[in-house]
Amino acid sequence: MQSNTGLHLKNSADRHARKAADHPALTWAARIGFVVTGLLHIMIGWIALKVATGSGGGEASNSGAMAQIASTPGGQVLLWVMTVGLVGLGLWHLCGLFVSEETKDKAKNVILGIVYLSLSISTFKFASGGSSSDGQKATSVTAKVMQMPGGVILLTIAGLIIIGVGAYNVYAGVTKRFEEKLRAGSTGGKVGSAIILSGMAGYIARGLAFAVLGIMVIWAGFSTDPQKASGLDSALRTIGQQPFGAVLLIVVALGFVLYGVFSIARAKYTSEA
Template sequence: MDSSSLSREGKDLAETAREHPVLDAVARFGYVVLGLLHLLVGWLAIRIATGSGSGEASNSGALAQIAEAPGGRVVLWLAVAGLGALSLWRLLQVAAGPELKHRVKGAALGVVYLSLAATTATFARGASTSDGEKASDVTATVLNQPAGAIAVGIGGLVIIGVGLYSVYQGVSRKFVENLDRGAESGSVGTAIVVSGIIGYIARGVAFAVLGGLVVWAALTNDPEKAGGLDAALRYIGEQPFGMVLLIVVGVGLMMYGLFCLARARYADADS
């Protein structure tokens, strides 16, 4: 059997695994988990803006809230399963993706979801962690390497690029390509699109600010400035009219959460 035949067989196997009903169902539950996390992060951001909460407005802060609830650790283990399946679903796209951009996207998102699954497992085991501390530790480690400041700066620019692309997806409605055909029809479809537009823009703004803080850490050689999503949201809150801006971003993140919940139902298997 020649290499092209082996490659074709491997791609077919990856596509078959990716389309398996069990993996598809659990992966879609992963989108539910993402939706709930963004709803909680947005809610925590609003609480910080109004001075009624001091929790960390990040994935870790949201996971801590779930862990403290009755039966929360059981829920988190279910979340680990969903995020793990979503990661596998995306990583299989590397082999099965029809185009290079789909394979690159699958690899990047697969790693992101796998990392989030690992963080969720930490809280499910009864331990805890902080997105801000992890970001500072990683930044400090990289800064101590040769040309570390350049690497951190490039990383920050990449995060800014991700944020700007998210804003572009919201403004252009490009995210609709990730939904099944017909998902835009009717009042429900309109609500999904509106939540996607607002959600992608708000998420993009948060990531762009986060990337800016990472670049700032590189320029000042100070890893503490990198922080994490919580630091980015708090920075927004410290600006003129910061309370209003942070509430708007918080609501936007909650809208993105609602979009993720809808995507669990309407996600296009080829997206």
Template sequence: MNLKSAGRQGQDAARQVKNHPALSAVARFGYVVMGLLNILLGWLVLQIALGFGGEEASNAGALSNIAQAPGGRVALWVAVAGLVALGLWRLLQAVVGPEWSTRIKGAVLAVVYLSLAWTASTFARGDSTSEGDTATDVTATALEQPAGVALVVVAGLVIVGVGVGSVFLGVTRRFTKQLEAGAEAGKVGSAIVVVGVLGYVARGVAFAVLGGLVVWAALTRDPEKAAGLDAAFRYIGQQPFGAVLLVVIGVGLGLYGVFCLGRARYADAS
């Protein structure tokens, strides 16, 4: 058996695993977890906008809120399982995707979901972590390396690209192709499309600002500026009409969470 044949057989096996009903069901639960986290994150952003927020408006802040609730650690372990399943689903997509763009998307999302699963596990174990502190430490370490400034600038531009791409998906409604692939008779409800548009745009704006702050941190050699989503939201709030924009983003992130909940009912995870 040559390497090409072995590789083809490996891809066929990966497709069988990816399409297994059990993995599909657990991956759907992963979307439910993402939906709930985004709804909570949107609520934290609204608290900042309305002047009530002392808590961190980031994934870590949302996870911390869950951990402090009665039964929160148990819920977090359940969330870890869902996020790991969703990450593995995307990892398989990176292997068996029909196009290179699909494979790259699968690889990136696999890293995102598995990283979030790791963060959730730290809270489930009773440890505490700050997304802002982690981002600052990573940025500081990178800036100390040869060509570190260029490396951090590139990372920031990639994050900006993710944000712009999210806005593009929302405005053009291209995300509906994912829904139609798993919808019965190709029918997708108009409500989920509306919340998807608003959610993708809001998430895109947040990530674009975050990427800009990372670039700024590199150019000024100040890692404190790259302090995660919480810093991005607070920076937005400090601008003229920033509170209004934060309300829009907070509502949008909540709607993106609702979109993820609706997204979970479709079998295809493209």
């Protein structure tokens, strides 16, 4: 009896989650969220490009992009819209926990849901007139972990996970793993080749940046210097400091811009989590 009741509750939760994921309001909020992430990537790529060419800069991170948006006319209003979109995208992914069939897809949706909801909090702070720095937050968290028993081991594990995320992004870009999701939401299963190429370049660029960030987190642990793990901006600047780094950073920056274009185009194909 208890088993049947539990199964009934699970089936009921799945049905409600599917309805929520397919609800026009949540779908449109998720589409706005994809556009928002696209805009942030384009901004990060633009900042990184300026750093690579020595024509200015800023913090090449989500918070750096938000700061620049906040400083423009109408920026505060846009940040409120961005907050709503990111909350919608986060909830849309969490609904995917009940919609997805495979365990890996469920886990991916949970992680992405948490990531976008966390990002919406940062956007909310900027929209409310506040500010934050991804680099400072990363340094602070790293310093706290270092003070814990086994802190170096924890940072090494975290670094390896980030490297793994980077490797998966490169793999997804090279093998076009994202294409199936796009075709599922397209009319007639057709997706433009320009969108596919943008996605490939974008995923590979993101993967490289994450891999460098993961290495820096591990390096920070062994060198007991939390400044070495100061976020995406630090990872991109580290790429720029290598031999031929300026050229490589320009390529990565353009990859981020292309990922932004891909993410904006991805909004068109949003139909299911």
